Amino acid sequence: MKAITWHGKHDVRCDTVDDPAIVNPRDAIIRVTSTAICGSDLHLYDGYIPTMQKGDILGHEFMGEVVEVGPKSSLKTGQRVVVPFTISCGSCYHCSKTQYSACENANPADNQDIGREGYGHPMPGLFGYSHMTGGYAGGQAEYVRVPFSDVGPLVIPDESIPDDKVLFLSDILPTGWMAAENAEIEPGDTVAVWGCGPVGLFAVQSAFLMGAERVIAIDHFPRRLELARKFGAETVNFEESKVYEALMEMTGGIGPDAAIDCVGLEAHGAFADNIIDQIKASTFLGTDRIHAIRQVILATRKGGRVSMPAVYGGFVDKFPLGALMEKGLTLKTGQTHVQRYLQPLYAAIAEDKIDSTFLISHRMALEDGPLGYQKFHDEQDSYTKIVLKPGQAAGATAA
Template sequence: MRANTWAGRNKVEVRDVPDPKILNNRDAIVRITSTAICGSDLHLVDGYVPTMQDGDVLGHEFMGEVVEVGPGVEPGRLRVGDRVVVPFPIACGACAACAAELYSCCENSNPNAGIAEKMFGHPVAGIFGYSHLTGGFAGGQAQYARVPFADVNPLKIESDLTDEQVLFLSDILPTGYMGAEMCDIEPSDVVAVWGAGPVGQFAMDSARVLGAAQVIAIDKEPYRLELAERAGHTPVNFEEVDVRSRLLELTGGRGPDKCIDAVGLEASHGSAHIAAYDRVKQAVRSETERPHALRQAILSCRSGGVVSVIGVYGGLVDKFPAGAWMNRSLTLRTGQCHVQRYMKPLLQRIERGEIDPTRIITHTLPLDEAERGFDIFKNKQDNCEKVVLKP
């Protein structure tokens, strides 16, 4: 089959790779009809996530048709011919974390949990196409994929909704929604979202759906801010204004009630000397992240507010504003998304027309053009917001 593979830092390559096979009783094989390039894929390509190997199949946002099921999969749960969306974290459904609906912390799905524990102090779940740190599972930017624990993870789509309407239930829509849900939004709240990429856009839409009075979009790309503004959100360009000052202006001097970091470890900063500081720290390996958005969210949030972090971090940050966090009674919440918890409720919101996931799709390409898709997405060419690939 054809698949998009990691071919070294800043390089992907579509190759012929072996077809996946049933390895365990609860596996299924899915013929992929749609997949996507995610912002967190760029962390792999940019070399920030260790343990990638040449030929690893990328991709953790995918859906398609079940073509084979293992003998341990109950027929009532999944059958050949079912149309499914596959969540990016792989959950066993039986451990203590899964019982608590903390699916991205599953204790049984990552065969390389020991490596993850050394990095994070605790095992993390297996993830499709996301390095050997998270299990070395082949990803979904391919014609077929093996899905472990297939009686637990995939969501059956039994309506006539298009792939484009439901594909993002695999990751970015639940991630954005969880970011807003962790904010405990009240009807009078002003919510500021750092990052107007796909996850940020869905965090904004989710904050609106959950009742926020105003949602502020913070980014530097005009086309991303325009996309947010068309959806009814207030744009702030951090290269044109001082973000904290502008947020104070918009909130009567208090700051936003709730702040969402939808950027993560590769953040940019409008001030060249501040941006240079973190790049130097990275170069001498005294930190692994660029936490501009996280710092700014903590310093901008009003006292007693909530800072929700859904941007990906994997290592160490410097100059964390612990004093502002502690002395102003801020609540900090975070986590890889527990996608399985949100898939059905968000599918219902899509069916009711409350959220339109298709609004962020700007490019649809055949799988064989994945390399071009990564290039235009990473470098924000052609006003690229989200790339969907068709195997």
């Protein structure tokens, strides 16, 4: 089969690889009908996430048709399913608490020491996202093996709902929703969202749905800021305004009630701290560029809430821990417990309460995946979201 594979920094390829096979009784094999390039995939593309190996199949946002099942799978051949990016057993301590992204059993034993050494505990199992998270083949492929298929996939019974409307249930929609939920939004709140990529834009939409009175979206790409305004957000372009000063002016000197960091470890901008972080990263003296979360903590009002769905990977310095403590801020973060949100968000999509397709800018053939990575990396203003379609003729198609 064809699949998008990682071979090093800025080197992804469309290779011919072995077809997946049933390994465990709860497995299923999915023929992928739609898959997407996620913003967090760019961290792999830029070489920031450790324990990737040459030839690893990428992709954690995908859906498709069930073509084969193990004897203990609850799925049936022919069913159309969306697959969460988190791999979860459904029965361990964390899964019993619906903390699916903290599953104890999804990451194979021979990979668990990697996370334990770096983070204190084994990492969860994720599709297509390094051997630290299980080394699972991802979904940017014609076929994919889905472990614990009786727990994760959501069956889409309504054939009239196109892939585009439900594909993002695999990751970015529930991630944006959980980001807003972790911000503990109350009616009348002012919520600031750093980063208007796909997760940030879903967080903007979710914040309004949860009762925020004002949402202030922060970015520097005009197209993304325009999309945020579509939902009623006020916007700050950090290349044109000083963010902290703008937020203080917009909130009467108090600061936002809640803030959501959707930027992560590759913050942009010619800021002194960011330049220092960039130098450290380029000389292997550091990993993450954390300008966004520094700014979030300093700008959020005293007693406010900070939600951090953004991906960070390593150890950082100049973290404003004193401000976090002295201001009495609450910080919530973590990978998304996707399975917790699938049914209610699917219902919201079916009832047209959530716009789930607005950010798709381009569709490409699977074989054009390497070009898609390059475009998504280099032209983020115009390439807001790329959907790859196995079987489609080569050539990018604007949405």
